[in-house]
Amino acid sequence: MQQKVSIKDIANHVGTSITAVSFVINGKAKEKYISDKLAAKIRKAIDELGYQPNLLARSLRTGKSNIIGFLVDDISKPFFSGLARAIDEKAAVHGYKIIFSSTGNDRERTTEILNIYQERRVDAYVAALAEGLENEIGGLIGGEAPVVLFDRYLPGLDADYVLTDNFWSTAAATQHLLDNGFENIAFITIDTLQQQMLDRLRGYTEVIDRSGKKQEVLKIKYQDSEHATQLIKAFLQKNSHLDAVIFAANYLTMDGLKLSRTGDEGLLQSKGVISFDDFELLEFIRPSITAVEQPIEAIAENIIQLLLKKLAGGATAKTAKPVVINLQAKLNVRQSSKPQNAQS
Amino acid sequence: MQQKVSIKDIANHVGTSITAVSFVINGKAKEKYISDKLAAKIRKAIDELGYQPNLLARSLRTGKSNIIGFLVDDISKPFFSGLARAIDEKAAVHGYKIIFSSTGNDRERTTEILNIYQERRVDAYVAALAEGLENEIGGLIGGEAPVVLFDRYLPGLDADYVLTDNFWSTAAATQHLLDNGFENIAFITIDTLQQQMLDRLRGYTEVIDRSGKKQEVLKIKYQDSEHATQLIKAFLQKNSHLDAVIFAANYLTMDGLKLSRTGDEGLLQSKGVISFDDFELLEFIRPSITAVEQPIEAIAENIIQLLLKKLAGGATAKTAKPVVINLQAKLNVRQSSKPQNAQS
DNA sequence: TTTATTTGCGTAAACGTTTAAGTTATTCGA
DNA sequence: TCGAATAACTTAAACGTTTACGCAAATAAA
Incomplete structure (x- = not known):
């Protein structure tokens, strides 16, 4: 019970060859002309001896580890850990x-x-990498193992991506505010060249421009949370005509909410x-x-599907053009029109 | 560049045996009497050809995969993903x-x-398992691979544990409220036999009893969030003399906070x-x-240290008595004494 | 009856390592 | 001067699989 039982043990126990055992393990009994009788005996022995295949040996032989490497900033961020769980479950179905690992945005690491x-x-x-790390992952693209990036688009990298449609989503959000009667909508983002942030900004500006209203954008040179909160405070105090605010990232929302700490929650209280x-x-x-x-x-789901396709496709898939999938986000409305300021 | 280079390739390139190459790779050059000259040539070839050891092959040969299995309810829960990150980083240091995987509390899974x-x-x-799953993991304990459980103590399982000292922590929390002048402190928990919940309850009751005050405990038969919120509401309304509440788990706190949805936030507003x-x-x-x-x-840190000790220890460690480590939690005080109701 | 095909199975090589057990040449102590 | 120790390497087996190939018996075709 203690020592691991191998194919060889099964073969000896039944009195056959390891080849036969391997074939029935891999469900090739019919195909490889193993008689039903022998197959049954083998299966019985497998059960009785509690055989468990050694996946290391199998991987070595087949050249497939059946392992997917997942790489993000910080696995403990809710978005990433949520995705990790979802991917893990979907991947498990396919073996x-x-x-x-968490990179911590460090190049060496x-x-x-x-x-x-x-x-x-x-x-x-599967990776979500910050800009500046294009070269590190770049070497892998086009290699043996498929690479799918997500969350962040890196303009320099011609790879397969699964992204949230940042442009569309912010446009929809902006439109939502307009539809609900808000007139002076601010957009708070960071001062960066990150593609996804630029896309979000563009979603806002285009909708605002089309509406004939005025753009009110705060670009924060992000240092730390405290500093950001201060800048947001100053911005909102100065532009008292604003009646709505869009935060371009969750940490910015948090920094905004931290206004309550200094007793400045009033700055957001009455706004959309x-x-x-x-x-x-x-x-x-x-x-x-x-x-x-x-x-x-x-x-x-899209990441896994893309990967499976590439893993199955072999050479054909490797030379195929990179795929960029843009998924639409959902707007969770918790607040409706301006006048009532009602809560759903 | 494309095809993987193996030890054999290095050996051929240098004109030596794979054994010699293996020795220098494993830092046994001196010990195994490989001349500095040859070692240098080998190292050069390794560099030039971009050799990367095949860990699958190594694992197969050595019988050590250098992989740790991590098993929890749901990896996307903040506590678990935070721990996952911490463990990953500490484990990486040791190779x-x-x-x-997430069990979803499902036995079959x-x-x-x-x-x-x-x-x-x-x-x-490394695992945190719900009660009822003792048998599934029980078979592993005492086997080849060490097992360390955390977060939840399973009374039936004689294993190594790393736990938060639930008794001590709730006792400290209760004492904190007493010290700050609260008189009628309620304890809201669930109706369960889970060891950690019982310990938390005991931490509360012992301190309350010692203080001569009256226990006020709500044990919820947990069905869903909505229902729990209703029960909490009813409990607080009925016991209007309460001036403080301890929620025994984060989801209970959330359910309590959801009182704000029905406009009943007043029930908590004035309390500790x-x-x-x-x-x-x-x-x-x-x-x-x-x-x-x-x-x-x-x-x-404790989980990793425990594991490393057992991994290194071999037979001696295997027969050793199970270790139970209780770590003290930290009380993050955000609210001080009763009178002022001040915010820190 | 002979030949070809199908059925049923076993032999052995390979995947890339590690490592016990050689082998040869050199140094050394007496 | 000669066995013994040391230094510098190599040979080959093993880890547990998968799989190409080979071979014999049974069946089918001619």
């Missing part, structure tokens, strides 16, 4: 396991992790507020805040 | 990788996952509130809520 993934012979990579990225917190906050929710399940 | 872990020949298990388990949300909530924070880093 894959996930190993994960990232190369190190990718190196380990290669040594472990992962079959595929939309947060990009939904989080549990928002269910409890007063006044209620509408949020753009990333479609985690859909993202996971 | 271990983590694979994880749990056995299935454990089976997969065994097939993958994980070197060790402590939540077991801290979460981001609590930084924003008014009135501010003090919370017991689980020491994630310490838990991770």
Whole structure:
């Protein structure tokens, strides 16, 4: 019971060859002309001896580890851990396991992790990387193992992506506020070249421009949370005519909410507020805040489907053009029109 | 560049045996009498050809996969994903990788996952399991691979545990409220036999009893969030003399906070509130809520240390008595004494 | 009856390592 | 000067699989 039983043990126990055993294990009994009688005996022995295949040996032989490497900033961020769970479950159905790591946005750590993934012979990579790390992952693209990136688009990288449609989502959010009678809508973002942030900004500006209203954008040079809160405070105090605010990222929403700490919650109290990225917190906050929710399940599903296609496709899939999938986010409305300021 | 280079390739390139190459790779050059000259040539070739060891092959040969299986309810829960990150980082230092799965508290899924872990020949298990799953993991204890459980103590299972000291932590929380002048402190928990919940309750009752005050306990037969909120509401309305409440779990705190949805936030507004388990949300909530924070880093560190000891120890460690480590939680005070109702 | 095909199974090589057990040449102590 | 120790390597087996190939018996075709 203690020592592991191998195919050889089964073969000896039944009095046959390891080949025969291997064939029935792999469901090739018919195909490989193993008689029903022998197959039955083998299956019985497998049961009795409690045989469990050694996946390491199998991987070595087949060249497929059935492991997917998952790489993000920080696995403990809700979006990432939620996605990790979804991907893990979907991957398990197809016999894959996930190993994960957090880069902490550190270049050295990232190369190190990718190196380990290669040594472990992962079959595929799933990653969300910050700009500046294009080169580290770039070397992998077009290689043996397929790579699918998500969440962040890196303009320099011609890879397969599964993204949230940032442009569309912010446009919809902005339109939502307009439809509900808000007149002076501000957009608070960070000063960056990150593609997804630019897309979000564009979603806002285009809708505002089309409406003939005035753009009110605060671009924060992000240092830390305290500082951001101060800038937001100053911005809102100065522009007292604003009646709605869109925060372009969840941490910005948080920084905004931290105004309550200094007793400045009034600055947001009477306004329409939309947060990009939904989080549990928002269910409890007063006044209620509408949020753009990333479609985690859909993202996971698309990533896995893409990977499976590439893993199955072999050479054909490898030369295929990169795919970029844009998924529409959901607007979780918790606050309706301006006048009533009602809560749904 | 495309095809993987093996030890054999290095050996051929240098004109030596694979044994020699293997020795220098494993840093046994001196010990195994490889001349500095040859070692240097080998190292050069390794660099030039970009050799990366095949960890699958190594694992097969050595019998050590250097993989740790991590098993929890739901990896997307903040406590678990936080711990996952911490463990991953600490394990990486020692050359271990983590694979994880979410059981969803499902028995079949749990056995299935454990089976997969065994097939993958994980070197060790880290798990937080709900009661009822004792048997599934029980079979592993005392086997080849060490098992460390955390978060939940399962009375039937004689295993190694790393836990938060629930008794001590609730006692401290209760004492904190007493010290700050609260007189009528309620304890809201669920109706269960879960050891950690019983410990928390005991922490409360013992301190209350010693103080000569009256116990006010609500045990909820948990069905769903809505229902729990209703029960809490009724309880607080009926016992209007209460001036403080301790929620024994984070989801109970949430259910309590949901009173604001029906406009009943007044029921908590004027009271002292402590939540077991801290979460981001609590930084924003008014009135501010003090919370017991689980020491994630310490838990991770203790788990890894325990595992390493057992992995290194071999037979001696296997026969050793199970270790139960109780770590003290931190009380994050966000609210001080009763009179002022001030916010820190 | 002979030949070809199908059925049923076993032999052995390979995947990329590690490592016990050689082998040869050199140094050394007496 | 000669066995013994040391230094510098190599040979080959093993880890547990998968799978190409080979071979014999049974069946079908001619």
